[in-house]
Amino acid sequence: MAALGVPPICVILPDAQEVRGRLHARRQVKDGWLYQVGILVWQDGSNGSAEPAEQRVWVSPAHARPLPGVSYEHVPTHRLSATDAPFQKRPPAWTLQYLPHRPGHPGSTLLHVVGCNPSDRTLTQEEAVAALRQPRAAACIECDAARSLTPEQLQPDQAHQEHGIESLQDTNPRETPPPL
Structure with missing residues (x-):
């Protein structure tokens, strides 16, 4: 490979x-x-x-x-530049990834924040919330797609779970690239 x-x-x-x-x-x-x-x-x-x-x-x-x-x-x-604003200050946008139907597994959709998964079309906040409310839809846990929506908009079972980032993380992200 x-x-x-x-x-x-x-x-x-x-x-x-x-x-x-x-x-x-x-x-x-x-x-x-x-x-x-x-x-x-x-x-x-x-x-x-x-x-x-x-x-x-x-x-x-x-x-x-x-x-x-x-x-x-x-x-x-x-790298983030010194002038990059935190994600919360930028207006978020979302994309959908369509996961195809396979024998024994129905098709589904996965909501991403723009940049996580390539897509030709971005969604507004209303479209992202509507997409998440569809059957077999989920938010990506890697790109904070669920966290970028307000808790009132999300159903309780779609809440984003934090994941640790210790094993390959830079101690000072402005210095050297991550240790890979």
């Missing part, structure tokens, strides 16, 4: 499995760092076949671990 210039990384899945992925980028956010990782998965192909496809997602440092002996110095790193 190695691609020129894209180093491997250990990705920790939600069920605690560890798989080898690739680290495409890292970006500093208000509370620390996020890492764009890609893992190879199967997707429905033509004529009912299964084809490999890389799925990319932004994860917290709790879900990515560097591999011994691998250099991460050439990974694109996006």
Whole structure:
């Protein structure tokens, strides 16, 4: 799965499995760092076949671990500038990711804050709330999509849960890139 210039990384899945992925980028956010990782998965192909496809997602440092002996110095790193305003001061915008129907698993949607998942269309606050109220819809826990909406707008089971960002976090984010 190695691609020129894209180093491997250990990705920790939600069920605690560890798989080898690739680290495409890292970006500093208000509370620390996020890492764009890609893992190879199967997707429905033509004529009912299964084809490999890389799925990319932004994860917290709790879900990515560097591999011994691998250099991460050439990974694109996006830092907050001194003039960047905190996310709460910018008007938020959202995008939807459509997760396709698979045998035994109905399709669903995942709400993201703009920048977490590529999309051609942004949603207003009203559209984001309406999308979250649909069946099989959830907010991304990596990009604070749920936290960017007011508690009155969210149903109780859609509240955002905090995730620790200790394992790969910079102690002084303005100094050196994260230790990958």
